[in-house]
Amino acid sequence: MGASEFWRNIYRTFWAHAMRPYHWRNNIIVGANCIRPLLITSAAHHK
Numbered sequence: 001m002g003a004s005e006f007w008r009n010i011y012r013t014f015w016a017h018a019m020r021p022y023h024w025r026n027n028i029i030v031g032a033n034c035i036r037p038l039l040i041t042s043a044a045h046h047k
Contacts, residue, residue: 006042010035 017031 010038013038 014028014031014035017027017034
């Protein structure tokens with residue numbers, strides 16, 4: 001999986017959460033919490 005594809009997936013995941021109709025602020029937090037482990041794993045792989 002290329003880096004751009006990786007970021008596209010993160011972007012899609014984030015907006016899938018952020019764009020849900022109920023309380024968008026909570027959704028952004030939830031989306032960020034889903035993405036954080038991905039970022040941590042990717043950071044570990046890029047070292």
